[in-house]
Amino acid sequence: MHTEVLNINKDDCFLCQVDTCLSFNPFVEHLKERVQTEKTLKSEFYRYVLDKFEKDTCIDLNMHPEDAEKYREMLELIYSILTPPILNEKEFFWALSTPVPEKIFFSTDAFFDFHSSHHSGLHAVNMSQGELFSQRQKRFIYNLILERLYGFSTVSKNELLFAYSDPGTGLSRYYNIQTSTQFVNIKLVGDLPEINFDIIEPYINNYEGIDVLEDILPLSNFKFEGFTVITLTDITLPHAIESIRNELVNHSNNETDQYDLIIDSLKTLSENPAIEFGLLPFLTVNDKLIFDTNECSQSVLISSAKEFNLAEETFYAITNDYKLNPKPVFFRSLTDEKISKHPFLNVLKQAGIKSYGIFPVYYNKEIAGIMEVYSYQEIVFYEKLLSKLQAAIPLVAQLLQNSIDQFTFRIETIIKDKFTSLQPSVQWKFNEVAWNYLRKSNRKKKNQEIETIVFEDVYPLFGAVDIRNSTIERNSALQEDLKSLLTIIMETLTVLKKHIHLTLTDRMIYKCEEWLEKVNGFITTNDELMLDGFLQDEVNPFLDHFRKNYPNEKEVIDRYFDSLSEENGLSYTNRRNLEASMQLINTSINHYLEQAQEEVQGSYPCYFEKFRTDGVEYDIYIGQSIAPEKMFDVLYLKNIRLWQLKSMAEIARLAYGLTDQLSRPLQTTQLIFIHSNPIDISFRNDERRFDVEGAYNIRYEVVKKRIDKVLIAGTIERLTQPGKIAMVYFNQTEAAEYMEYIKYLQEENILLDDLEQLELEELQGVTGLKALRVGVNYEIALEK
Incomplete structure (x- = not known):
């Protein structure tokens, strides 16, 4: 054991900020308690040590760290009491220090050797950056005062983490230095100041603000007596x-x-x-x-x-x-x-x-x-x-x-x-392109362009399920709602006329009658805008004035303003019913296609993309380039074409089965475009979707966009009709293949025996179109 004095602060220029007294008194008080409470053989040892201290005059003295050798026997007894007997002092890092840790005056061989050889290389890890040793000590002092005298528990603990670079290995080692204040008493000089914890709390663990506490709790009011116990633990691992x-x-x-x-x-x-x-x-x-x-x-x-x-x-x-x-x-x-x-x-x-x-x-x-x-x-x-x-x-x-x-x-x-959200069938291609782009970026090549995603020689399938006469239905719903609105306005004005005598009210009713007559006929977008202007500029301010200034009329006027709510107002009833009906149909179709897509992908991977219109449109692309790991054969194309025709019949029956749930009656039409030749598609980064490549392939897109309203040649009849599936094609070979599928589905009682072969009108830039049209058997849906 060593009694040489070791300075904790390696700069050796520290002045303690509080009055301290190195004394054995707190330890003796502790021994007296243990003698009273200990029931084992340890009590005899405690009594022996206590007797030694009480007979020695050092108990009443204020010690100086430099005089530690004079009290070696007492210090060794303290060591024996506070440490397990089995510990080897040549391996155990343990020491005694002043009440506010400043000078170590008694230490084990292990601690003394470590401090002597490593002290200059140690640096604190968990001290705030920029915090001085004096600030750390002051924080230690205030934490102890607040805990002992005010019962205020602080976050900070009396321990420090130190790092040391071992010159022998070059590896870092870490040590936890913990200070026990069990044998430190705080004596009060004068009265204990009253403090507001809300005010001081921000400064407790903030070293930059710790000096503020001196104005609230002057250190001259306190004296620290006793000694601290320091242990050092290697916590490198x-x-x-x-x-x-x-x-x-x-x-x-x-x-x-x-x-x-x-x-x-x-x-x-x-x-x-x-x-x-x-x-x-x-x-x-x-x-x-x-x-x-x-x-x-x-x-x-x-x-x-x-x-x-x-x-x-x-x-x-x-x-x-x-x-x-x-x-x-x-x-x-x-x-x-x-x-x-x-x-x-x-x-x-x-x-x-x-x-x-x-x-x-x-x-x-x-x-x-x-x-x-x-x-x-x-x-x-x-x-x-x-x-x-x-x-x-x-x-x-x-x-x-x-x-x-x-x-x-x-x-x-x-x-x-x-790109965009992608389906698993083509995700692999986007992964490869994204990886190539990322790899080039890692190599710090500037202004990298991402390569174009292209799938060559894929067979396209197009299908469209449309809400029949959706534009007419929207105009009709709008007209009915506007009639309802104008009727409410006239009823409101008529009630007001009985109590408020203004000639202007009659003029307002007259203008509503004019608008009602116009709405009964064909209403244009311009008419709709003008009517909206009439409501915003004339009707609403007029009624709002009377609602605010004539409380008795508020109830009848509120009925008008309530009707303007798109969520639940009377003047939007028909449009809401129409949108709800369309949404129910489209949601059901989308749900069907999402589930059916699993069946399609199960036979051969393909790209399946849906588009929301007044109904639902979809593109399917299938071919070797989409799934290079799996051999493609035309049988997969035939399988998906049969699936498409059958699924269109099921969609038609699905929509028909929703009739009783629709708040506004609607019907759907089903359209397929048959295209036998493979095309190339590429992903357009600007639109985040696939598009066709090349002049010949673009013709496919042109036809696809123009056939939804095509007429039967020589008539004014639309090709697409409720309850039927229309299949548009160019050559008879395509028709022959689909006629086989139609015959099979007729035998399955899915399609009706009413197949039509039709010539279609010439479209701008498109001639020679023909079509097959066949009815869907709704009875099988009703039987189910």
Whole structure:
């Protein structure tokens, strides 16, 4: 044990801000209590120590740290009382200090040696940046005063975390220094000041504001008596684990810095400066591993493979094989024999590495990547090293999974930014393009253009389900609502006329009658705007005046203003009913198509895109280029064409079955455009949708847009009719194929036996169109 004085403040220029007295009195008081309460054999020892203190005159003296050697016997008794007998003082970091920790006057050999050799290299980790030792001490003093005399518990604890760079290993070590104030008494000089805790609370743990407390609680009012007990604990390993955990939780660094920090923590855990670590997340694009990202730069295998030109195909084969059969692999030395069996080791040997090992890292039972352990000298990978790393492995797994998630998010962000929400059938293509774009960006090539997504030689299918006469229905609903509105206005004005005698009221009623007559006929958009102007500029201000100034008339006028609400007003009833009916039909059709799409995709992957109109339109594209991994055959095209015809019949029956639920009766028409030749489609980044490529292919789009209102040649009859499916085509071969499907569905009692073959009128730029039209059997729906 040592009685030499050690200054806690390494600058050795500190003046304590409060009156202190180094004394054994608080310890003696503690012994007296323990003698009274202790029931074991310890009580005899306590009584012996107490007797020694009471007979010694030092109990009544104010000690000086420099006089500690005079009281060595008493100090050793204190050590014996406060520490477990089994501890070795040459290994246990323990010391006694002044009441406000300033000078250490008694310490174990371990503590004394540590302080003497490491003190200048220690630096506080958990002290606020810029906080001086004097401010830290003052915070210690006020925390103790507030806790003992006011019962105010503070957040700050009497402990400090110190870091030290070991010059022998170059690795950081961390120590927790805790100060016990059990044997410190606070004596009050004068009266205890009253304080407002709401005022002082902001300053307690803020070192910059701690001086403010001196105006409220002057330190001259207090005296500290006794001594403090200081213990120092090496927490290097748990701190390394905690550092990894904090970095994962707080995300205070970018990915590269985060990897560097966590690798440093792993080196600290290993406690061996010769051991290095690498981390490699298994990032994939379309289930294929890729290794061209910042995260992969943390792997010594990847960096060595790039530096020494390991063939990319060889490297991918190695890593893919390892992913299929992951297991720990150790190479204590990289000999020629081992390199002949595992050629990838050659690039590591060229990089100067002499020992190499791989640990597979799992996240939720799925492999997330690998942790590399390597060295530039031959070492033995002891099981002790594995046990030290064991607690860190789940955190490393979280890091690797975070990288996987962030990489996936970046790919998805590029897709959403450059493209749109995508279906699984074509997602693979967008993944590849996004990855190529991201890889070029990683290589810092400026002004990169993202390549165009193109699918060549795909067969198109187009279908449209339309609400019959939707424009006429909208105009009719509008007219009925406007009639209702004008009627309410006239009724309101007529009631007001009985109580308020104004000639202007008669004129207002006259203008409403004029508008009612106009609304009964054909109403244009301009008429609608003019009527709205009449309401806003004349009717509303007129009625609002009387509502505010004639309380008796408020109720009847409120009826008019209530009718103007789009959500529940009477003057919007018919339009609401129409929109609700249309929405019910469209929602039901959309739901049907969403479910049916699973069946379609199950046979062969295809792109299925829906568009909202007054009804629902959709495009389907199917072909080899959409699913290059699966062989395409025309039988898949025939299968989806039969599905399309059958689904149109089911949609027609579905809409017909909703009739009783519709607040406004509506009917649907069903249209299919048959196009036998394959086309090319590309994704238009500006419109976030697929469009056709090439002049010939554009003709397909032109026809598609013009056939919805086409007439039968020589008539004024529309091709599309409720209860029927219309199929538009150019050549007889297309018709023959669909006639087979129609015959089959007629035998299944899904379609009626009323097939029509029709010539269609010439459209602008389009001639030679023909159509098949067949009725849908509604009876089968009614039977169900």
